Structures are given as structure tokens and as C-alpha cells.
Amino acid sequence: MRGLRVGLLGLGVVGAGTWEVLTRNAEEIARRAGRRIEVAAIAVRDVAKARRLVGDGVLVTSDGMEVVRHPAIDVVVELIGGDTVARAWVMEAIRRGKHVVTANKALLAIHGNTIFSAAREHAVMVAFEAAVAGGIPIVKAIREGLAANHIQWVAGIINGTTNFVLSEMRARGLSFDDALAQAQQLGYAEANPTFDVEGVDAAHKLTLLASLAFGIPVQFDKVHIEGVSKLAQEDIAHAERLGYRIKLLGIARRRPDGFELRVHPTLIPADRLLANVEGAMNAVLVSGDMVGPTLYYGQGAGALPTASAVVADLVDVARLDSADPDHRVPYLAFQPDALDDTPVLPMAEIVSSYYLRLRVEDRPGVLADLSRILSAAGISIGSMFQTPHGDSDADIIFLSHDAREGAVDGAIDRIQALPFVKSGVTRLRVEHLL
Amino acid sequence: MRGLRVGLLGLGVVGAGTWEVLTRNAEEIARRAGRRIEVAAIAVRDVAKARRLVGDGVLVTSDGMEVVRHPAIDVVVELIGGDTVARAWVMEAIRRGKHVVTANKALLAIHGNTIFSAAREHAVMVAFEAAVAGGIPIVKAIREGLAANHIQWVAGIINGTTNFVLSEMRARGLSFDDALAQAQQLGYAEANPTFDVEGVDAAHKLTLLASLAFGIPVQFDKVHIEGVSKLAQEDIAHAERLGYRIKLLGIARRRPDGFELRVHPTLIPADRLLANVEGAMNAVLVSGDMVGPTLYYGQGAGALPTASAVVADLVDVARLDSADPDHRVPYLAFQPDALDDTPVLPMAEIVSSYYLRLRVEDRPGVLADLSRILSAAGISIGSMFQTPHGDSDADIIFLSHDAREGAVDGAIDRIQALPFVKSGVTRLRVEHLL
16 A cells, blocks of 8 residues: 655644654554555745755645645644644645644634534544643543443543642642743743643643543533642642642533533542652543543653654554545544533532632631531531641631532632631632542 | 444353443444444353343344354454353354454463454454453553554553452551452452462463564463462562562563563552552553653453443444455554564563562671672672571562573572572562653
8 A cells, every 4th residue: 555645734843753753663653554654745934944854855845735735645734733824724634635633732622613524524534642641542542442431520630831830849849930930941831831831721632532521512612721820839738738639630520410621720639640640741530431440641742752642643544544434433532413512511510529728817716607608508528627827817728528619609708708717718629530 | 324233252240241331321332433333142151041131132042153153243242251162253253254352361362363364364353452451441552542652661460350469468468368368258359360360361461462562473372470379478568668569560571682571570669650550450551662651540350341341342343344454453453464573582581670588697798698699690789688587597688770580590599509598589570660
């Protein structure tokens, strides 16, 4: 069989990694795929630099549309990121009947429904293993490996930058700002880290995971997003004292009346595997009704791990390139006409356990008043401790049992209105992942 | 598209689980597969009992060949185990042009080359996700998810019974016999636990993992196998003191001159995720040259987790049933004509770190003599400690750096011949999994 001809859009970190993987492991890949996978064209800003890397024999151009429209190209690999130019090139590739492999989570989380619909119309594949958790084959695991299950929930450490920052905050007692500065020095965080530390990148990935797990359209705008930039060192220390670690989790959970989709810092019992995923590593826990909990761990970013996922998708494309489209795995794991329109729940309706911290005047009756408010809201407390602050104040920490978020919102409002309460209430969510 | 018609061989634990998964999750599975997956025939010893479970509308027979030869059956699911009757039925199914899904690791580890060759000739699929690590989609992960990589090594906790026994030995200080008795009481070990505790089951699974990872024929007879039945409680305690835990690992490693294939109790640093896989859970660590280390964790046995894997294979079959055989994923991840005949290394040529324990007379010069022998054999010691035993003896524990197993064998022979050495040398292997 003739080789699969790839058009590469972008030759940045992941693009250069993809070139390297396809070059260095060409034989091993062909032993598996049964045909060679060859980069035939590259679109890149700096043509001269790219030419030095790839040598002759490959079309190098600064015009992405030239690659996308090139008749010799079977599959377009989009690695430029963003959702403007990338979107235009991907849509044009699809219209030209070319398969697409992409690592672009923002593009798919925001425009996935349109893109998959166009791809279906033009009978081409759109594969995106590299868009979630880098080299970990989590898309394939959920989409195919767990196909026998009602997936109940997914909880993932799916942003390496924040996990590195949180690991450093815990291990070395650093503030968020200092840990972030260090992550930037070491190359784990970008100069503008907003998308990572504010949870937006994790929410893009969670959007895709939820669609794959539940068979729902991509709904990025429905994801509740809280990042880690406001996380205080003292909360990490209190959590540790209580036997928990704080991780930025993306959580998707099936409830009887809808789906929960949320990204936020989360307390996890310290003995869970997920709590022990440190540094820039990623891990995703997926629970199915038949298989129980399963976990997938590995490098979630970096040139070669991400390229490993890109090339795995290319091997799939190489196998199914000329196959009847009906034989291919659906884009979002479920047949496009079998997607579920059950709604995503508003945040007030999610159910979680909670960590609440507040500062109060240290005088009799305080705990009774707080307990009465929590109890009246139907919030049951699992544990509590208090530490003195100065001469006359104390910090109180509550851990609740499962409660409805709306009830907690109401209780927090009432607590903050109490005369002896001297701070806002810091609220974090707790997941036991069982 | 019409439903995929399944003939089930065996209705024991996994067979009944498969029936349950296909029944309870029929809608969710069809939403993914695009067609229904229906059990049309069952071969089982107790026909009356099976009839009560499955109701009417399904052919129930005590004759496996009747199912295998039934013209309405598209795919045969073999869940009877063993390698005699199962082999005959699987081979006949293949000759009749039916796809095969099996959970039978012994059958494939021993007869896989013949079976895959026949399947290729008759253009049918043979899928075996359930044969390794139960519900964890590890076969798919290695075969497809990591297709871009030279896999460097695989190390797995792939037998739940032994992992449960070892977990109990460590957590509660039990002897092997007591921990095993408890595992049997709780249903984690069979009445005859030999295949599990002596490492044979793990070796069957490792055989398959190695073929998937490296593209080599199945070679069960080349696997070095040591079980856990001779493991002493004191070694678990010493290991813990040194910062290690002992797990029964299946290890497959690519070396420049051949492959290592071995199953044995192994010391792992206690802070590794794999060291923290407790109870009957399974986990497999796979390291690829591009992706780095990745880990897969979940339930490795049990009716529903194993059935989850069986049904995932059925979904794959449902998709590719009528496809051109060239579009299917190869049985052992690599094209059948691209398998590698690089040899499996004899045990004397593997490289590992070692834990050595021996009892000696506690007198001057002992350590010097021992050190001289180890050093002369090219074995470098990383750490050592000794504990008194009675009035005049001591137990000495060495941890070596990497050494060739043959050199360690020779050193052990010489040490055991020393006049002041009062015990055999207990030798365990140490893996840092990096």
C-alpha cells in the first residue's frame, strides 16, 4: 500500500516533535500501520528555518491553504493552535475531503459540533488524541476501551502547569506567585499563564472528555471554571493536616437529572493514586458502571509525548483512510445521531463535599451559631478544627458531607452576614473519587 | 445495520458477566457501536440453569461445536478457559470464518502463533482485551495508543491474587500462608491457587504484553517465572525499611541484544505509583521512547470488569466485521510479516539491581570477604545494613546497583561456600522503573 501523505500545519513545539517521531520511528510505525506515514508538505511562518530542519523533498510554504488544498495530501495535521486561522484551515481541509488530526483542544471545545458535523458530511476522520492529556491514550481508552460502560464520572489532572505549581506549593510551602515564577523559569508555565492557571485549558479538555464519556455535544460554555491563582498556602497546609491534597481537577459526573461539568481546585484524600500525581504529570480517573474505577497516567505535555498521540491518530487514519466511513469510530465515541441532550446542571445543583474556612472572633456561641446555619441548610459536618489567630480571633475549618452547592452558597451568605465573622468564607470542594 | 450475533462459549463468572453487560447496557453499547450486539447462542454444561438465566430466544446447548458451526453466528466469545477444548472450538470457529473474542491468556500465550496465523488465513479477527489485566484497556493502549513508540519496557502488576496476598503480608505482617488463606476466604484466590501464586498466570499475560509491545511472536516458554510462595515476611519488612515495597511484577524489557521476559517478586521504591497499587487491583506501566512512562490502573479480574473488556472487543468487531481485513489492527499490534525474531535473553544475561540477604557469624572480616566476592564479580553495592540474630549471628542485607544476573549467580555460589555463611542467600530483584 502507498504511504499516507501528511500535510503539517505548524512546526512549533508539537509540530517539530511530530516530525521527529515520524522520522526517528518511521520503521517501527510502518511495522504497525502496514504503510509508511510521510510528511509531504508543511505550512510554517519561517520557511527557511523549516527547510533547514526537514531538508528537501518536502513542500514548505508559509500558506496553510496551499497545504490544505494540495491534491497529494491525505491528512492534515493541525498544530498551530487557536481558533481562528486553525478553524479556517481545518474546515477547508474537511471540505476538500481530507482527514484531520489535531492537538487543538480550544478549537474542538468551542467549535467541535460544527467541525464534526462537517467532517461527517464529507466522510472524513477528525482525530484528537493529542488534545487531551498529551501522550496518555485517554481519548481511545474512553471512546473504545470502555465502550461497554455507562461512564459514571471522569476526574482528571489535565493541566501540567497547575499540577506543577500545586505540587511545589505543597512540597516547599511556596505561595502561588512564587511557585508560578518557578514554573515559568523551568519552562512548565508560559510567560502568559492565564489559560493554564485560571483553568481554561483544563476546561477545554474536560469538555472533550465529557462528550466522549457521556455522548453529549461539546458544551464548553457550560463548564464551571475556577483556577488556582487565588489558592492560599494555608489551605494547602490545612488540607494536608486533614489528610487531603489539593489538585486542580476537571470533573464530569452523570447525575440522574443532568451532567456536572466543572474545573476547580479540589481536596482529594492523600492516599488516592490521583493525589500522588506530582509535578507536571497528568492523570485521568474514569469510572464505568461495569469496569469500576480505572486510571491513566503519563506526560500531559511536551513535544514528544504530544507527538506520540498525534502519530497514534495518524496510524488509525492510515488504517481506515479508504474504509467505509461506517466502520470508523465516531468522532465523540457515540454515533452522531445518538447524542444525548440531557442538560448540564447549573453549579447550584451539583453535589459535593466542601471545605470551608473562615475567621471569627474567638468567643462562646460562635460555633453554635455557625452549626445552626449549616444544619438549617441541610449541610452535615464531617469534621471541624480551629486554630487561634492572634489574641482574640480563630480560624475555623469545616469539612462537610455531601451537600447541594446551592445550599452551601446560601449558608455562606448567611455566615458572612454574622457580626462575629471577620473574613469571607473560603470554599473548596472535596471529592473522594469513589 | 443488523445486529452482531454472538455465540457464547461458557457461562461461568465472565460468561455470566458478559451476558449481564450486554443486557444491562444494550442501549449505551448500541449508541456507540451503531448496531446491536446480541447473544444468539450459548454453549454451557448446565443447559437448564443457563436457560433460566437467559430466557427463551437464545439457543442454549451443551455442544460448543454446535455454537461454533452455527451459520447465524458472526463472532464466537470463548470464555471456558484452558487450552484443550477451548483450542479446538476456537480453531473451528476460525475455520468457519467467525471472529473470535477470548479472555483466555493461557490459550493465546501457548498457542497464539498458530491461532493468529489461522485467523489471518481465514480473514477473521481474534481479540483478547480481557485476557490481560481484566477491565483495563491495556491491550488497546499498547497496540494502538502507543503505536508511535519504540516501547522500551513494560512492568505490570497483572495478577490480583498475588497482589492481594502481598498487600496483606505488608499491611498486617502476615506470613504467605496466612495471607493466602485469607485471600481464599474472601474469594480473591482459588482453592487451587498454584497458577496465580507461582506466577504462571502473570507469565501468560506478560507473554501477550511483550508481543504487543515489541512485535515478537508469543514465547511463553521463554519467560522466567518465580512466584511469591517462598517470599518471607522478613524480606517484606526489610524492603520497607529500605524504602521499597515488594510486588509480583511481569517485566518485559528491550535490551540491545535481546528481550528480557520475567515474572518475579520485585522491590520497587515505595513512592512509585506502582508500589501503591494495593489489594486485588492491577496496574501496568509502559514506557515508550517518545511518550515516556505511562500507567494504566483498574480491576484486573471479576465478572463485570472482565466482561467490560470482552464487550469492548465486541464493539470493535461490530465496527470492522465486514471491513477489508487490511483495515483491521493486527492481532499482535504489528503486521504479521513484520514480527521481530530478536531472541529472548537467557536469565543469566538480564540486568537488574539486587537485594541479597544472608545469615553469617558475626565476627570481624566477614563483611570484607563478602565485599571482595561481590566486587570481584563486578557487583557494586549501593547500600547495606545488618541486624543481629541471636548472640553470635547477624543477618546482612545488600542492595546492589545494576549488575548482570549471571555475575550475581556466580557471586552467590561463592558466598554460600564461605565457612562463616550460615544460610542460603535470598536473592530478590529491584527495579526503579525509570
